[in-house]
Amino acid sequence: MGISRRQFLGWLGAAGAGATAVSRAEAASNKQFDGYPGSFGILHDTTRCIGCRKCEEACNKVNELPAPEQPFDDLSVLDKTRRTRSDVFTVVNQFQKEDSQLPVFVKKQCNHCLEPACASACFVRALRKVKTGAVIYDESLCVGCRYCMVACPFNIPAYEYNEAITPRVTKCTMCHPRIEKGLLPGCVESCPKEALAFGTRERLLKTARRRIQKYPNAYIDHIYGEQEMGGTSWLTISGTHFSEIGMREDLGTQTASSFTAGPLAAVPVVVALWPVLLTGIYAISKRKDKIADEERIHAVAQTVADANEEMQVKLAKMKDSMAKEKEAAINLEVKRALEEAAKEAAESQQASEEAGSETPKEEK
Amino acid sequence: MPQETAQVNKSIFTPFNVIAGMIIFCGLIITVLRFTGGLGAVTNLDDNNPWGIWIGFDLLCGVALAAGGYVTSASCYIFGLKRFHSAVRPAILTAFLGYALVVMALHYDVGRPWRLPYPIFLSPGTTSLLFEVGLCVFLYLTVLFIEFSPAALEWLGLKKIRNLVVRLTLVLTIFGVILSTLHQSSLGALYMIAPSKLHPLWYSGYLPVFFFVSSVFAGLSMVIFEGSLAHRHLHHKMDETHLEESAGVALGFGKAAAFVMMGYVGVKFIGIAMDNNWHYLATGWGLWFLLELIGFVVVPAFMYAIAARDRNLRLVRWASILAVLGVVLNRLNISVVAFNWHLPSADRYFPSWMEIAISLFIVTIGVVVYRFVTTRMPIFYEHPDYEH
Incomplete structure (x- = not known):
């Protein structure tokens, strides 16, 4: 059979x-x-x-x-x-x-x-x-x-x-x-x-x-x-x-499997997209830090440069004033020396006048 | 070292040790009963209620509350919020212990725990959401172990390996977020296969979204809650950076949690609208649902928001307790309370005291190991040899 x-x-x-x-x-x-x-x-x-x-x-x-x-x-x-x-x-x-x-x-x-x-x-x-x-x-x-x-x-x-x-x-x-x-x-x-x-x-x-x-x-x-x-x-x-x-x-x-099909389908999406998204967020935050750093460095450099310039101006001013002071001091000294010289001359004249009559000629 | 000798001299019978010792002793006895008499000897599980609190609490709540690991490391390393750096190690440690204990709890719940590698290595059932959960938890536990290892390696003085592992931080963090997204959400999706058993207010096509979003604020709240406990009991172990940053961590996380929680409330209502379940809100189940959503999500969200605005640390801590309880309530509602809601009350499940004892036993082990690690390894402080 x-x-x-x-x-x-x-x-x-x-x-x-x-x-x-x-x-x-x-x-x-x-x-x-x-x-x-x-x-x-x-x-x-x-x-x-x-x-x-x-x-x-x-x-x-x-x-x-x-x-x-x-x-x-x-x-x-x-x-x-x-x-x-x-x-x-x-x-x-x-x-x-x-x-x-x-x-x-x-x-x-x-x-x-x-x-x-x-x-x-x-x-x-x-x-x-x-x-x-x-x-x-x-x-x-x-x-x-x-x-x-x-x-x-x-x-x-x-x-x-x-x-x-x-x-x-x-x-x-x-x-x-x-x-x-x-x-x-x-x-x-x-x-x-x-x-x-x-x-x-x-x-x-x-x-x-x-x-x-x-x-x-x-x-x-x-x-x-x-x-x-x-x-x-x-x-x-x-x-x-x-x-x-x-x-x-x-x-x-x-069917029962149709209820879970959605969440199962989401798995590859998460696996594929999350690394990109997360690395992107990391890169953005890292870049923000980097830019902030650069800006800070730039700002510091700018401040330093500004300070330098100001200093130069100040220095120039100071030099100027110092030069002026010096000149004034020289003038003063000159004046004083002249005055002293004049005084001395006057004194000697006076003395010669007191001593005799021929000395004033010498003086001239 | 001097602190350790001081502890030894102090006597080991501190209230904490006595209570923890009793719970662990009790747990060990029930463990013997479980593995000699089967699940029937210690649980109230039956053919209509195959999953009890060992799944509802130990697995679902355990995983949700261990979300602090991925949330904190992502905010620090991916989003670049470096002021949260000192919170990363405690959070990773809690997450690692949390997941390890989840796996330990599963050994009690499944019938043949030595076969737990089967789904991954022998016969993968890729159509099952539980397969996704299992694979992700297995991989994530490995990731957490590596993420945690620098603390242990510093403690052991293994500089070279430690430096190698630290270089993997970013890759591990990204991998951790992917795995967490997947398994946090698929724990919710587990219940999507049973629309005829879960109450419509809790059943939704958005269950995976609900679980993922709530895991974010569960993690944030857990970091705050645990931080306040650590401050009370492990203050002497914290370095200046940790102490200085901790208030900022609590307030910053509270603020983030407030936002995420309000977003969560939004999607929950969209879920109700989507299935047109409004009429259920007027029933007893509806009141219970609103208690969970308003009392344990909206209220702590506002508390967080006010606390963040007023820089009120106490309020942030109270809010975190309420938020953590809310997540526990949600997970228990889905797995136990609203599951099999249509069955007559005689056929409903309530845990046996031994099930509760085993859950307590597992939490206690977690606390004991946490104390052991934090009092020895550089968790709340930076190791002097590796400060940056």
Whole structure:
């Protein structure tokens, strides 16, 4: 016998998982990624679910999880709204509609986003979307930062808080290992009411639309997961508004990676522009200092020059006045000498006059 | 040296040593519990609340308050404000210790701390903002170590290496500003991936801008706050230049912080206008948001402005305390208080006493190491052999 289609696709997925670890699904970009072509998904029809918890039991068995405190056939568990935990990958919750006696049961597990928030948030690429459609986790890389749990809009990943050395993030794997072997996911296989259907996402979307069209009164005209957070591989249809059965309707249709694309795009801008800008500011402040220095030196030189000039003028004046003083002093001396000479002459004249009559002739 | 012998003679049981010793002893016991029993043994974290105060306080506040390093060195070396030179070394030391302690705190918070090099060396997840944070913090811690090393090298008397490192100052400063811009902002951008979980008043496309701008005044305020503490307790270690310049540093930084804070208030309101979130302001969450923004940003901004005008040192110091508390409040609001706001109160997170004790333990280690370094190495004074 040849290989079945399922096996073939399984191998494809396995090959894809290894070789194309870096995919557009993980890269922040504003391009629309519509999922890997032919990838699988699961359709959950809440109108068919009876809350028997068989899927929980199968999930527990397939993933070799520890036995729960209360057995799976104990339906009193449904009285409380639960979430996934480190040892519980899927839960069925019960919601009581106001206008009806019948409760609505909703299965909760990883929705396997087409562009997963967790994979985009993981800084070691421990989480990734593979071609089968599953979002899978690689324990050997995980650092345990729990950013995936912060990022997940559906609050799905759980963490082994009581594990000291090797804590793991845990979540539904869409039974990726079983899909690769050509087996159905545990929950789908165990569902007695066909509330879960496995197939390619495209086919499941058609199935869901057909059911909604065929029974418009039984369903809300919305396929949860077709658009939510950019689309998920897990699809849900319901007869009740999703917000009334614990599923948020305000998540929008943008992928998680589109929210962080902006800040990531700013990184190269900062890396390229900051050095230029900062070096420029440094150069400007340095140049300002240099110019200030030059101006100071110039000012000092100018002051010195001015002072010199002033000094020259002063000196000249001083020289002038000194020369004048000198002249005056000389004149004075000359005058005094003349006077003295005159005086002497007068004295001698007087003396000669007193001594005799011939001396005045000599004097002349 | 004489001071050290005096300390030894004095008895080691000073109030500071006793309290610090008790906190560290307590911290060591919880450390053992953490690494033998896992996070569940000591924290109140759960599957809905994967990040508690070890991220909200130790990482987010730690990094924001260590921004003084890049702010001070940039203002001195890049903007050429040389009158802030004596503030650079204390700021670089605080930043280095701050980042080292952030990395230490991360070892408590992540599940397998020995794998912390994985994202950088083994399997880089480049689409993650956390990768950007990790890479930048790793590189910046290295930069801070080199920037800080001259003080240690002077202390050790290794002249040649010291002179070599000092020549790298400008390049390191520019590199430090780039790395700080990137990781300060991406700490805010971490939360952009979860618009469905963070309250709309705090969630914004501008989160990275808010975080970066607030880190600037967080750094400025921290330098002022820490300076006032150092003056009280380490006055005898300061040289004349440091003492002369310190008032100018506090007033100058206060003035700068006033401007940046008012700019921050502006972008915060633009953020609200952008998403048309005005109607939330009339709710309880809105009052809490306004308390954070008005009480802990606008008020200290005005205090700074008045203090800078009147040259009032006391007011600058009070303003810095308020501003630092405001940044802490903002980071805790985003990471803990307004995160998961839509969950019923029974599913909300409140830290366990052991989480708080570990945060205290890490801060205490920081203070003890700071004292050890500042009482030995040339931080508040210039080494006599290297004065310029």
